[in-house]
Amino acid sequence: MFDTMTFTKVIGGFCGTLLVFLLGGWVAETVYHVGGDSHGEGEEHSAYLIEVDEGGEGGGESEEPADxxxxxxxxxxxxxxxxxxxxxxxxxxxxxxxxxxxxxxxxxxxxxxxxxxxxxxxxxxxxxxxxxxxxxxxxxxxxxxxxxxxxxxxxxxxxxxxxxxxxxxxxxxx
Known part of the structure; x- marks a missing residue:
């Protein structure tokens, strides 16, 4: 009932599954990598750049609430x-x-x-x-x-x- 061939198939199934997960993770990291090198170093950019007017009317100063x-x-x-x-x-x-x-x-x-x-x-x-x-x-x-x-x-x-x-x-x- 439990022979060498069954044992080999079970071990092979686990190894194959592990290989699929490792390769899937590597592919996903390659496809969805944000920026920089493969170790996460480098400059990363936001998806949207929001420019803020430092001067002028919006100057960033909060208004004093009215009494x-x-x-x-x-x-x-x-x-x-x-x-x-x-x-x-x-x-x-x-x-x-x-x-x-x-x-x-x-x-x-x-x-x-x-x-x-x-x-x-x-x-x-x-x-x-x-x-x-x-x-x-x-x-x-x-x-x-x-x-x-x-x-x-x-x-x-x-x-x-x-x-x-x-x-x-x-x-x-x-």
Whole structure:
């Protein structure tokens, strides 16, 4: 049953398979080699070259973000309604709670004052009243503003979006 010829065939099969893998690796390295010599030395180039204008208008200097008062003076409630689409998954404006508390009347309301909603407790340590400025900072980074909050939203980085949303909530919520 197990003779010399069977043993030779098994060893030959393993050696043949190893040879195929070694040759396949060598061919693949040759075909798909990026640059330089076979040892990975030499200059390598990116597939796309992105030229950056060092001077002029784009100069690489970051703009100083506008302060709250400047942004608040030009807030647009109509644009804030579009931004509210990001909030709609967890919050409602009809007085009923969802994953998060309802937001009608939130501007000027005491923090954690919605009855029937179980807050995490982190918000009450951050502020007493949802003033437009408190909301502005909270909406930038909820977890950073109220450490320990269960609100998992990452925040709105654009200051204009935040003031527009607050203006919308102030008008929609009464």
């Amino acid at each position: 709250f008062e400047t942004l608040w003076a030009s807030a647009d409630a109509g644009a804030g309604e579009k931004v509210f689409g990001k909030c709609r998954a967890c919050h409602k404006l009809d007085g009923s709670n969802a994953v998060g508390p309802h937001l009608d009347g939130v501007v000027g309301r005491d923090v954690g004052a919605v009855s029937g909603f179980s807050y995490s407790g982190a918000l009450s340590q951050a502020a007493d009243v949802w003033t437009p400025e408190n909301l502005f900072h909270f909406l930038e980074n909820p977890g950073g503003y109220a450490s320990g909050t269960t609100m998992s939203f990452g925040g709105l980085k654009s200051g204009e979006d935040r003031v527009n949303l607050i203006a919308y909530l102030e008008n929609a919520g009464g």
